[in-house]
Structure formats: structure tokens, C-alpha cells
Amino acid sequence: MEFLEDSIDVPVSEIGELSPEDKVKLEKQNSRIVSEFQANKLEKDAMKNWDLFYKRNETRFFKDRHWTVREFQELLGVQEKPGRRKMLEMGCGVGxxxxxxxxxxxxxxVFACDFSRRAVELVKSNPLYDESKIQAYQVDITTDDVFSKIPQNSIDIITMVFVLSAIHPDNFLKTFENLFSLLLPGGILLFRDYGLYDMAQLRFKPGCKIADNFYVRQDGTRSYYFCTEELKALFQSVGFEILTLSYVHRRTVNKKEGIDVPRIFVQAKLQKPPAAAVEV
Incomplete structure (x- = not known):
């Protein structure tokens, strides 16, 4: 899919009204929910399902995200500071x-980590991979293993783009506690993910819903859809200062296939308070 933008960010509280047809789609999803046994198996098999995803698609599925520096100009600001900045790409995919x-x-x-070992292998096979500039490795960011390669209070900037949605909601808090610990005081976290009532959420059929706003795709990978209110509560509970938080309206366009649909994302810029205590 090719992403073409046709609108500016909208205020935090504005998500838009669902049409009667979309309300019916959401209601139908409740007619058949994933069983507890199936949900537990999906959690157990999460790494295997992502490895299979990258085995099938390799580097062909996602386009390079050249929009990142436009949306997150903090990435360019690192040039203005003395010394080499350390960045963590959380959920790097294939780079x-x-x-x-x-x-x-x-x-x-750049430290580049991903839940999928196969994704990390694809990053390392890229001709641009240079260990003087990037270190890629596999890790589960919901565990303390995240500190095995990177000490606490050592990262200047973290990017997390379409990653949290793939994690079980029970692990959201632990994930952000880990990210908060990795950042230097004053460090920045740049976040984007799927917004509530995004087109992809409305397309799910009965039998795909695991829990509120949490779904499984045909390939076994999962996706959560966020509202800004719950993200605000999550970020603040960990100790982040919220610099920006909003819904972002975009369109997915594929002219060859005649596709032109609206999308809803959530985007945030967070800061670890400059005065945050540094553990020793």
C-alpha cells in the first residue's frame, strides 16, 4: 500500500462519529469471540507467528518509512547536539x-530490536547494515531482557511505530516502564500506532475479536486499536511528560487496485522528565 496524506492532525479529543454501517460491523464482531483457549495459544505462539510472517513476506510487505523525519523532526535535531546520540528502534521489523x-x-x-528472530536476520542481511552504526538483536520488550544489551538511562531517543498494538494489553504497562528506564533523563520517545475505529479494525469479521479493541489476523498476528484517553493514562502512569498526543487522519491509496480508504492512527511525543532520578 502507498500512503498519501490529505489532512492535518486533528485535536486529541476528536475521532469522528461512526456511521450506522460501521456500528453494525462492530456489533457483528461480538457475535463470535476468540475462546480463552485460542487466546492463550495465540499469546504462546506470538513469536512463531511473527517469524512465519517474515518468512512469507521477507522485506516486501512494508515500504520504507521516509515520512518519519517529517513527522518526528526530533530525529533531525540530533545533528545539532555534540557527541553521537544513541537511538533505539523498538520493533524494527526489517529496517x-x-x-x-x-x-x-x-x-x-542505532540499536534495532525486534520480537522476531527472522526479522532481525533480514535487517542484518541488508547491504546498509554496518555494525559501526547499527546493532540489531532479538528481544522481548515486555521482559527485563530488554536491559541485556542496553543499560538503563542510556538512550537519547526511542522510536516505536506500529509495535505496541502487536503486544497483549496486559503487557502495555511493563513495556512502557522498560522504555522509561532505558531513556536518559530528558530523552524522547516517538510513538505511532493504530487508532480506534481505524479502517482495519472495522474490517474484522466475527471470530477475530479477542477482547475490546484487540483482534487476531488470519496469519495469527494480533493488533490492538488505541484511543488517546487510554494512552494518556498509560504514559502518565509511567512518568512520561506528554509533549503531543493526537489522532492522525491519513488515507491508504493503491491506484493500481483502485483502493482509497481513510485511516486513523494515534501519534505521540513523550519525554522522560529532565529531572528524573538516575538509578545507580
Whole structure:
């Protein structure tokens, strides 16, 4: 899919009214819910399902995210600071965000991690992979293993783009506690993910819903759809200062297939307070 933008960000509280047809779609999803046994198996098999996803699609599924520096100009700001900045790309996939950044020759060293071992292998096979600029590795960010490669209070900037939605909601808090611990005081976290009532959520059929706003795709991977209110509560409970938080309206366009549909994302810029205590 090709992403073409046709609107500006909308205020935090505005998500728009559902049409009667969309309300019916959401109601139908409740007619058949994923069983507890199936939900537990999906959690157990989460890594396997993502490895299979990357085995099937390799580097072909996602386009390079050249829009990142436009949306998150903080990535360009690293050039203005003395010394080499450390960045963590949380959920790097096959490198669609990090490699365009490396091509810009920014003053960055990038740690790139992903839940899928196969995704990490694809990152390392990229001709642009240079261990003097990037280190890729597999890790479960919902556990303390996240500190095995990176010490606490050491990262200047974290990017997390369409990653949290793939994690079980029970692990959202632990994930953000880990991210908060990794950042230096004053460090920035840049976040984008799927918004509530996004087109992809409305397309799910009965039998795909695991829990409120949490679904399984045909390939076994899962996706959650966020409202800004719950994200605000999550971010603040961990200790982040919210610099920006809003819904973002975009369109997905594929002219060849005649597709032109509206999308809803959530986007945030968060900061670890500069005065946050540094653990020793």
C-alpha cells in the first residue's frame, strides 16, 4: 500500500462519529469471540507467528518509512547536539525506519530490536547494515531482557511505530516502564500506532475479536486499536511528560487496485522528565 496524506492532525479529543454501517460491523464482531483457549495459544505462539510472517513476506510487505523525519523532526535535531546520540528502534521489523535514517548520515548509533528472530536476520542481511552504526538483536520488550544489551538511562531517543498494538494489553504497562528506564533523563520517545475505529479494525469479521479493541489476523498476528484517553493514562502512569498526543487522519491509496480508504492512527511525543532520578 502507498500512503498519501490529505489532512492535518486533528485535536486529541476528536475521532469522528461512526456511521450506522460501521456500528453494525462492530456489533457483528461480538457475535463470535476468540475462546480463552485460542487466546492463550495465540499469546504462546506470538513469536512463531511473527517469524512465519517474515518468512512469507521477507522485506516486501512494508515500504520504507521516509515520512518519519517529517513527522518526528526530533530525529533531525540530533545533528545539532555534540557527541553521537544513541537511538533505539523498538520493533524494527526489517529496517524500514532505521535504514532511511542511516542513509541520511545522522549523528546516531542505532540499536534495532525486534520480537522476531527472522526479522532481525533480514535487517542484518541488508547491504546498509554496518555494525559501526547499527546493532540489531532479538528481544522481548515486555521482559527485563530488554536491559541485556542496553543499560538503563542510556538512550537519547526511542522510536516505536506500529509495535505496541502487536503486544497483549496486559503487557502495555511493563513495556512502557522498560522504555522509561532505558531513556536518559530528558530523552524522547516517538510513538505511532493504530487508532480506534481505524479502517482495519472495522474490517474484522466475527471470530477475530479477542477482547475490546484487540483482534487476531488470519496469519495469527494480533493488533490492538488505541484511543488517546487510554494512552494518556498509560504514559502518565509511567512518568512520561506528554509533549503531543493526537489522532492522525491519513488515507491508504493503491491506484493500481483502485483502493482509497481513510485511516486513523494515534501519534505521540513523550519525554522522560529532565529531572528524573538516575538509578545507580
Amino acid at each position: 524500514n525506519l532505521v535504514f532511511p535514517l542511516l542513509e541520511m548520515d545522522l549523528n546516531l548509533f
